[in-house]
Amino acid sequence: MALSLRRILQRIIRRGTLEVTGADGQTERMGDGSDPTVALRFLDDQAEEEVARDAQLKLGEVYMQGRMLVEKGDIYDLLTLIKDNTLVTDLNFSMLWRGLVRIAEARLRGLFPVNHNRRNVAHHYDLSAKLFDLFLDEDWQYSCAYFNPPGISLDEAQLAKKRHIAAKLCLEEGQRVLEIGSGWGGMGLYLSELCGVDVTGITLSEEQLKVSRDRAARRGMEDFVRFNLQDYRTMTAKPFDRIVSVGMFEHVGRANYRNFFGKVKELLADDGVMVLHSIGQPYPALYNNPFFEKYIFPGGYIPSLAEVLPAIEKSGLLVADCEILPMHYAHTLRHWRQRFMARRQEAARLYDEAFVRMWEFYLAGSEMAFSHEDFFIFQLQITKKRMAVPGNRDYILEREAELKAKEAMRPPLEKVIFRDGQEEPPASLPEEELDPPVLRPGRQAAE
Structure with missing residues (x-):
């Protein structure tokens, strides 16, 4: 040695x-x-x-x-x-x-920031969706689940996460909702179907956009849930009643926090409510983990609340509620890692053994950050007016109970279709848009 x-x-x-x-x-x-x-x-x-x-x-x-x-x-x-x-x-x-x-x-990059948002997002989120299908839940939620009560399954915990956030949004039927960072569409579809709201989801990932639009089409929700390839910074629209952002803020970068919340203020109605769900760390980082920066999330940055709260305040917005979820992401990442490793051969066929080991290291290192380094999830409820939300938190449990009762009547989520080991292209997208191939949620296979 x-x-x-x-x-x-x-x-x-x-x-x-x-x-x-x-x-x-x-x-x-x-x-x-x-x-x-x-x-x-x-x-x-x-x-x-x-x-x-x-x-x-x-x-x-x-x-x-x-x-x-x-x-x-x-x-x-x-x-x-x-x-x-x-x-x-x-x-x-x-x-x-x-x-x-x-x-x-x-420090030098902070002084001379370069806009690589589209490229950085594509580096991670435009990987084959077949990869994410190996380890995510049935709704493809690629953010921290909410294990309440403890011991529930990953699918149940991801559903609980959507329910918890929807309750904090204080949604009313007919409201307009903006989702900044719409992933594969699961949150937007949940909010629209369960709460009767009109949702606009924006993303910088072309692959996630294709999946999201196809899911909305398959569920007959195109008139109520729209997904667009759109950078939040250049978005112009009539103010929204509600804004939600889950697992996107980690890609904003600390040099851009004032601009982010300035845009939120512009796009949020005067009596509106925003829920921001993000990873946090206990103190501002001096630099990013070099392995994650090079191979996993180039340009990403995990904020501390000491960096986020001043940016919110200076933008003229109010923090109505702050909830810390300390270990939920550790549990989520362990589920992902175990599910991924159980199907590592399939991942290797998609890419190669080096990619499998890289992804295992990413999932293990991320889990350790929450189990050993005091990383956490924070959910901030943000408003313009102090009385935009109720004065106590009892309403959250009440609304969660209402939503849970409605979930039992929701049509089941689409299953993934394989035909002779290959993906079946969705009818709503032409064949030429399927390069590189993407696995999309679709109809249930015939019995």
């Missing part, structure tokens, strides 16, 4: 056990011999050196490349073992130097 890597691991791992087999075939054990035990194997000397020099980026990279194997436990167990042991004093000069460089780069 490379001397530099041995020194780092010996300094970090004090509790638990890490067994490392180097490219030379020699195995060394770090820690106190107690559980948990994780075993690694490096397949080349260079991989050891790279991890020692820049663990933040290279640990995930060499795992993705198959140059580091986890032979006992899994990548989540490894990340947990490292996180449970790491102290600031364990960082070596190389790690500190690279951290300072990344801080400087992040």
